[in-house]
Amino acid sequence: MASKQEVINNEHLLHEILVRLPAKPLQKFKLVSKQWLSLISNPKFCLTHSRFQKRSVKPQALLLDVLYPKLPSDFKFVTLNPDTDHYQLPNFDFIDAPNVRIVQSCSGLLLCSTTTTMDGRDPDPNLRYFICNPVNKEFKHIALPQRQRIYHAYQDVDPDIGVDPSRQATFRDLDQWANLNLSFEPLVKATIEIGVNLAFDPLKSPHYKILTVWANLLIGKNPQSNICFAFPRYSIDIYSSETESWSLGKVTIASDHAIRFERAVYLNGALHWDCAASSEETMYIDIISESVKQMPMPKEPNSKFRYFGESGGHLHFVAATGHSFLNFRVFELKADYSSWLLKYDVDLDVEPFAVIPTDRPNFIITSYLMSCAVQSEEGNGDSLVLVILGNKAISYHLVDRTVQELPCSNRDNFFYRAGNRFYPSPYFETLYYI
Numbered sequence: 001m002a003s004k005q006e007v008i009n010n011e012h013l014l015h016e017i018l019v020r021l022p023a024k025p026l027q028k029f030k031l032v033s034k035q036w037l038s039l040i041s042n043p044k045f046c047l048t049h050s051r052f053q054k055r056s057v058k059p060q061a062l063l064l065d066v067l068y069p070k071l072p073s074d075f076k077f078v079t080l081n082p083d084t085d086h087y088q089l090p091n092f093d094f095i096d097a098p099n100v101r102i103v104q105s106c107s108g109l110l111l112c113s114t115t116t117t118m119d120g121r122d123p124d125p126n127l128r129y130f131i132c133n134p135v136n137k138e139f140k141h142i143a144l145p146q147r148q149r150i151y152h153a154y155q156d157v158d159p160d161i162g163v164d165p166s167r168q169a170t171f172r173d174l175d176q177w178a179n180l181n182l183s184f185e186p187l188v189k190a191t192i193e194i195g196v197n198l199a200f201d202p203l204k205s206p207h208y209k210i211l212t213v214w215a216n217l218l219i220g221k222n223p224q225s226n227i228c229f230a231f232p233r234y235s236i237d238i239y240s241s242e243t244e245s246w247s248l249g250k251v252t253i254a255s256d257h258a259i260r261f262e263r264a265v266y267l268n269g270a271l272h273w274d275c276a277a278s279s280e281e282t283m284y285i286d287i288i289s290e291s292v293k294q295m296p297m298p299k300e301p302n303s304k305f306r307y308f309g310e311s312g313g314h315l316h317f318v319a320a321t322g323h324s325f326l327n328f329r330v331f332e333l334k335a336d337y338s339s340w341l342l343k344y345d346v347d348l349d350v351e352p353f354a355v356i357p358t359d360r361p362n363f364i365i366t367s368y369l370m371s372c373a374v375q376s377e378e379g380n381g382d383s384l385v386l387v388i389l390g391n392k393a394i395s396y397h398l399v400d401r402t403v404q405e406l407p408c409s410n411r412d413n414f415f416y417r418a419g420n421r422f423y424p425s426p427y428f429e430t431l432y433y434i
Contacts, residue, residue: 014040019049023108023429024090048433050108050202059426061089062385064375064409066422068092075134078385078393078424079407080375088224089427094137094433097130104198106266108430109133109208111198129196131434133209138434144212145237145246146195189324190215194234195261199287202432204227204269207242209287211271213261224298234261238290241434253292257281262424267310272398274308277301298331311426312376316385320372328384330374330398343382343402344398373424387422 013331018026018040020067026049039045063078075089092100097114106113109131116126132139200208215232233234236251258276265272275297277284286290300306301318310316315333317340320326375387381399383408393408 011035011039015045018047023049023053023431026431027135038260040431042432046433047206048434049326050430053108053428053430054155059428061427062424062429063089063102063105064387064422065102068319070098074081074409076409076422078387079115080395080408090134092134095130095132095139097128101427102263103129103196104266105425105427106198106200106208106434108135108201108428108434109198109200111196111210112425113196122318127193131198131208133430133432133434135429136431136433140434142196142210142239144196145248156254157338169178196264196266197261197264199266199271200432201266201269202430208233209241210239211264211285212237212239234259236285236400251285251290251292253283255283256305259283263308265287265308265310267313267315267317272315273309274306275309277303277306293337294338295333295337296419298329298342300329302330307372309389309426311382316374318372327426328372328383330384344384346396346398348396373426385424387424 005381014036017037018029021029022219023052023330026040030040033367036235057265058080060081062081064076064078065066074091079087079161099115101113102110103113109134111129111131114128114130116427129144130139131142135347189206193212194215195211195213197213198208198213217232234253234255235249235251238250240247246380257279258294259279259282260274263274265274269288270284272285272295273282273285278301280297281294282297283292284295298317298319300321302318303321305320307316307318307320317331317333319329319331321329326348328344328346328348329342330346331340332343333340375383375385375395381397383397385393385395387408393404393406395404397403
């Protein structure tokens with residue numbers, strides 16, 4: 001058996017030991033010696049560590065996308081280990097920015113937005129983005145490509161509607177701009193940023209990519225003064241951390257489906273987008289080939305709440321229905337992308353003791369939009385994680401129907417522009433340097 005001194009002097013053996021440890025204690029181990037500092041700070045070690053840790057299918061926590069009005073502040077999260085009462089994520093003390101919101105987490109890196117306004121307007125001309133790693137307190141501002149964005153011109157159409165065409169709108173497929181025969185005279189041609197997404201997997205590449213999705217619109221009025229527009233055509237700019245440059249308009253999309261580009265899920269080398277409840281198809285983009293493909297969606301038009309995410313190497317979709325949002329239909333996408341399998345149909349209304357705090361009446365649940373996520377355990381089935389009233393979270397095992405209460409950080413005094421619903425993002429610790 002090797003002595004302690006032999007281990008310390010054997011850099012290869014030391015590397016094999018340290019690479020198996022979690023990221024947070026390794027930050028403290030940098031103080032042990034100059035040798036340990038050099039080893040743990042080495043970019044090759046950080047990448048190897050990220051790849052080793054990525055083999056785990058279970059994240060340390062689920063981050064809640066609250067809006068942090070003033071920094072520094074602690075992350076708001078749900079700990080997925082019920083036996084860890086005092087687990088703490090790093091905070092935002094290394095960032096000086098107002099109104100920060102987590103847009104997406106991807107293999108330990110966070111894509112965040114920051115803005116000087118809090119009124120929830122869309123689009124927001126003050127919206128900015130950055131990418132960060134809370135473990136090593138690194139962050140990098142993302143300068144999006146300059147486009148001719150038109151905001152105030154919409155006041156010539158309707159100052160109350162802005163870019164929202166949902167009221168009295170006439171939809172027209174926009175396939176080829178040059179040959180489009182409009183039934184109205186366009187007043188505005190606008191390019192609108194509608195989504196920024198992050199793709200990173202250290203098992204596939206040491207580099208990450210950022211996608212910015214733009215919608216191109218033609219807007220005008222018909223003789224009845226109704227708002228009309230041509231259904232948008234989308235273009236995607238792609239940033240590569242390897243070249244530190246943008247490829248503009250690398251991908252174009254024409255679709256008559258209502259795709260939710262603002263929220264992406266990265267899995268198996270592709271970014272996947274959810275769609276509106278009325279759509280039966282959505283899209284995903286292969287990051288390597290930069291090709292866009294269609295995929296089906298479950299037919300759940302009556303769902304009052306949707307969850308679209310990844311767990312255990314599978315894409316999951318959850319539709320919440322019923323009077324109190326406590327009936328859940330859980331789907332899993334087949335590996336060949338041909339269809340979705342209905343894995344679970346669970347009604348928690350019949351087990352109110354499991355999810356409703358005893359000091360709260362039932363009717364409060366009916367007006368509260370919950371967060372939920374599917375969490376896969378290695379060889380132990382799936383669980384449904386719910387964030388509900390009273391800063392409470394539970395894990396409901398979908399096979400054996402057992403319930404565990406999970407530590408949930410206090411969400412009080414934090415603003416979220418969509419009401420009380422928080423979207424959970426899986427978080428893995430990583431030493432990766434941006």
